[in-house]
Amino acid sequence: MDAGFDDLPLFPLRTVLVPGAALGLRVFEPRYLDLVRECGRRGTGFGISLILDGEESGSPATPAGIGTEALIEDFDVGGDGLLALRVRGARRFRIRGSRVRDNGLVMADVAWRAPDPVVDLQPEHALLGVVLRRILERIDGADRLFAEPNFDDAAWVGWRLAELLPLEPTQRQQLLQLDDPDERLETLLRLVGDD
Incomplete structure (x- = not known):
């Protein structure tokens, strides 16, 4: 079941972020530095989706159809000069369609999945x-x-x-x-x- 639609920048990875989980990221590609700046300006998150085909860097990868919104909790510049982020998983989404910006950043039209119902542990x-x-x-x-x-x-x-x-x-x-x-x-x- 979906609960609303949005345009969301994607950060495809070889890992899966689940709701409530923390994840550390090192950001160095210009398209993802742009993503972080844009999210910071707007106060929004971005999407993390498992890579089905392709690589984490270079050409845009093919993401899985279901992913998780990542909210930036903290950032720093590491000893290697790269931007280090700590993000936390929030809402799940389903990708309805996508396009690639000129800078290689994948933008997805997403439908937000309904929040989990509160169910007692059986x-x-x-x-x-x-x-x-x-x-x-x-x-x-x-x-x-x-x-x-x-x-x-x-x-x-x-x-x-x-x-x-x-x-x-x-x-x-x-x-x-x-x-x-x-x-x-x-x-x-x-x-x-x-x-």
Whole structure:
């Protein structure tokens, strides 16, 4: 289900950003420096979408049809002189169409996906809540990174596991494309069970 339309600059990557997750980026290509300047001026985010075909630098890559809005939380210039960003995943979107600007930046016409419904963690998924608690216990500073944990919310548990488990990008993409938090948790159970 979609909830509104927008024009969104894309930053295709070989990784998947899920809602609520943090991601560090090093920015050096002129088209992405332009993207950051534009987002800063407008106070908006940009889209991160998994690359299906192509590379992260050079010619525009073909992005997956579902991605996540990235909001800039912090930036700095690294020791190598490159712009370092920390972004956080926000809303999911579906790409309805795209075009490439003269500078090589891909602009997408996106439909925003509806926010996750608030669904209690079901008994059949309780094990995933336990797994997430144990993962967080082993992360230094988890209480700062995840200041407001919600182990009763199926969507929150699913997104945090999608963020923290050692999944392949295609597996994270599969989870990102699911609208139902319970279906996402069922898929996570299958993915964890396959290992």
